[in-house]
Amino acid sequence: MTALTAPLAPPQAIDLFERTRARTDALAAPLSPEDTMLQSMEDASPVKWHLAHTTWFFEEFILKPRLPGYTSPDDRFAFLFNSYYTQAGPRHARDKRGLVSRPGGDAVRSYRAHVEDSLATLLNAGRDDGDDIAALVELGCHHEMQHQELLVTDLLHGLSFNPLLPTYKDPAPLPVTTEVSQTxxxxxxxxxxxxxxxxxxxxxxxxxxxxxxxxxxxxxxxxxxxxxxxxxxxxxxxxxxxxxxxxxxxxxxxxxxxxxxxxxxxxxxxxxxxxxxxxxxxxxxxxxxxxxxxxxxxxxxxxxxxxxxxxxxxxxxxxxxxxxxxxxxxxxxxxxxxxxxxxxxxxxxxxxxxxxxxxxxxxxxxxxxxxxxxxxxxxxxxxxxxxxxxxxxxxxxxxxxxxxxxxxxxxxxxxxxxxx
The missing domain is CATH 3.90.1580.10 (paralog of FGE (formylglycine-generating enzyme))
Structure with missing residues (x-):
């Protein structure tokens, strides 16, 4: 989990959450629906799964136990988008994530929006346990940052199998350099x-x-x-x-x-x-x-x-x-x-x-x-x-x-x- 000696206050947690989610959206924005389904090996996961799993994390560990009356858009998401948390329940097979064509991209984006709105409600509620919630949100954001890194490296591996050698980011030349000696x-x-x-x-x-x-x-x-x-x-x-x-x-x-x-x-x-x-x-x-x-x-x-x-x-x-x-x-x-x-x-x-x-x-x-x-x-x-x-x-x-x-x-x- 975390080691925190100075956890974020709820307003800081809201800002970190919004910035983190915005970067995930920016990373996924250039992709086609087909791109988001690529799973080239068991070690890698589809972009769509990363988008949903990071959302499930906030739902499972913050909203379900902390927000009274919270309802998931689909209870089956807990099975589809858990990764390796055995104490959180059963999970879909890791090497079969690329076969989950449904829910589609629109449903996953709707799921993300639903969780984001619910988390904002929780953080703005002025509760006595607000600092504890903010600490969990901070952990969830760092978890999502890890998946941002995985998202792009998993995508690179998937795209590398395409004979057309497609680009994710616009090509740009590297500067001309000279060798730097090893010291x-x-x-x-x-x-x-x-x-x-x-x-x-x-x-x-x-x-x-x-x-x-x-x-x-x-x-x-x-x-x-x-x-x-x-x-x-x-x-x-x-x-x-x-x-x-x-x-x-x-x-x-x-x-x-x-x-x-x-x-x-x-x-x-x-x-x-x-x-x-x-x-x-x-x-x-x-x-x-x-x-x-x-x-x-x-x-x-x-x-x-x-x-x-x-x-x-x-x-x-x-x-x-x-x-x-x-x-x-x-x-x-x-x-x-x-x-x-x-x-x-x-x-x-x-x-x-x-x-x-x-x-x-x-x-x-x-x-x-x-x-x-x-x-x-x-x-x-x-x-x-x-x-x-x-x-x-x-x-x-x-x-x-x-x-x-x-x-x-x-x-x-x-x-x-x-x-x-």
């Missing part, structure tokens, strides 16, 4: 504290704040670029098992990986499919759509390693949150990694850390306690945010997590090494 900054390490323990929103998995020991380390001042990755490929990096974890190399061989997801070569030029359609690979932009297995192999090839999440947080926690992220309100942003951007945004950075509970972690009681804790196995932590991450989501303690073979998210890497 490292040394950090003394020692006994440090990581984790959330301050004002504002954080997910439960970001705490408790705790002490951990770090040996002296160095961390790269930029992420690994496409130029770097092409050098790895040209040196036979995908075939050389010396650089790979055994499990990772077996997976890469089985899946036929020879380059990042969405890449292909034509007339000696590397191309990639993006939300702006097919574009030449920008050599000085951060490499994206690589798995943990690939990232780890690259780091070994480069004579380095991936940073731990504690190293990443310690190195960058005082760096202002600014970079190539998804914008505020209805703003969408570039939605692709850009050359020369800062620490935050562009690509999520794989770390060497397992997604595991911090010392003293306890999941909250009830269905909302299923938000993060039940996923703390066999996944890896990524830090730093991406070009598809809403800016409001980001803080130095934010942990996202994926399985080591997954590539469809905006995933890249930054190198680290032990300090002499």
């Amino acid at each position: 490292f900054t040394r950090h003394a390490g020692g006994l440090v504290e990581i984790g959330h323990d301050g004002p504002g929103f954080a997910y439960d998995c970001e705490g408790p704040r705790h002490k951990t020991y770090l040996a002296p380390f160095e961390i790269a001042d930029r992420t690994v670029t496409n130029r770097d990755w092409i050098a790895f490929m040209q040196d036979g990096g995908y075939d050389d098992a010396r650089h790979w974890l055994m499990e990772g190399h077996a997976f890469a061989q089985r899946e036929g990986w020879e380059h990042p997801l969405y890449w292909w070569q034509q007339d000696g030029v590397w191309w990639t499919f993006t939300l702006r359609g097919p574009q030449p690979v920008a050599r000085d932009a951060p490499v994206v759509h690589v798995s943990y297995y690939e990232a780890d192999a690259f780091a070994r090839w480069a004579g380095a390693r991936l940073p731990t999440e504690a190293e990443h947080e310690t190195a960058f926690r005082d760096t202002p949150i600014a970079g190539n992220l998804m914008g505020d309100a209805g703003a969408i942003g570039a939605l692709r990694p850009l050359p020369g951007a800062g620490v935050w945004g562009d690509v999520w950075e794989w770390t060497a850390s397992d997604f595991a509970p911090y010392p003293g972690f306890r999941a909250p009681e009830g269905a909302l306690g299923e938000y993060n804790g039940k996923f703390m196995v066999n996944q890896r932590v990524l830090r730093g945010g991406s070009c598809a991450t809403p800016r409001k989501q980001m803080r130095a303690t934010y942990r996202t997590f994926f399985y080591p073979h997954q590539r469809w998210q905006m995933m890249g890497l930054r190198l680290a090494r032990d300090a002499a």
Whole structure:
């Protein structure tokens, strides 16, 4: 759930809710009804489902228990649009979401409007539990921001199977750039504290704040670029098992990986499919759509390693949150990694850390306690945010997590090494 030391007041929650919902609407606006039905794999969900599920979240966890007399437009939506909350009831099969052609888009938009109006009524009621409701609304908004990121990356994966290579966002050229050399900054390490323990929103998995020991380390001042990755490929990096974890190399061989997801070569030029359609690979932009297995192999090839999440947080926690992220309100942003951007945004950075509970972690009681804790196995932590991450989501303690073979998210890497 959340760790909040200074929850939003109801008026602030209303503003955050309206801005968050507006951005979701803006993300969905360019799409045809057929676009919103795409489900290209079990890991991805249709846009229409994202629109409905984020609405169900507010309905299930706020309106039904808190607004007397609330009635859903359709009680069956609770079955269709629950994701993984077992304590909230049965759910439709995840891999069959793309087959739910009805309710149609108009019905889903009507559902969203119904819940938005009902939530506004609740927040404006001046109730004694208004602060508690506002805290739940804030959680619901951050949940929807996560689904905004999933919405565009799931859509990218779905569109990539279309031989016409359609565009979601108007194409635009990238600036001409020159190579930026790889440099490292040394950090003394020692006994440090990581984790959330301050004002504002954080997910439960970001705490408790705790002490951990770090040996002296160095961390790269930029992420690994496409130029770097092409050098790895040209040196036979995908075939050389010396650089790979055994499990990772077996997976890469089985899946036929020879380059990042969405890449292909034509007339000696590397191309990639993006939300702006097919574009030449920008050599000085951060490499994206690589798995943990690939990232780890690259780091070994480069004579380095991936940073731990504690190293990443310690190195960058005082760096202002600014970079190539998804914008505020209805703003969408570039939605692709850009050359020369800062620490935050562009690509999520794989770390060497397992997604595991911090010392003293306890999941909250009830269905909302299923938000993060039940996923703390066999996944890896990524830090730093991406070009598809809403800016409001980001803080130095934010942990996202994926399985080591997954590539469809905006995933890249930054190198680290032990300090002499």
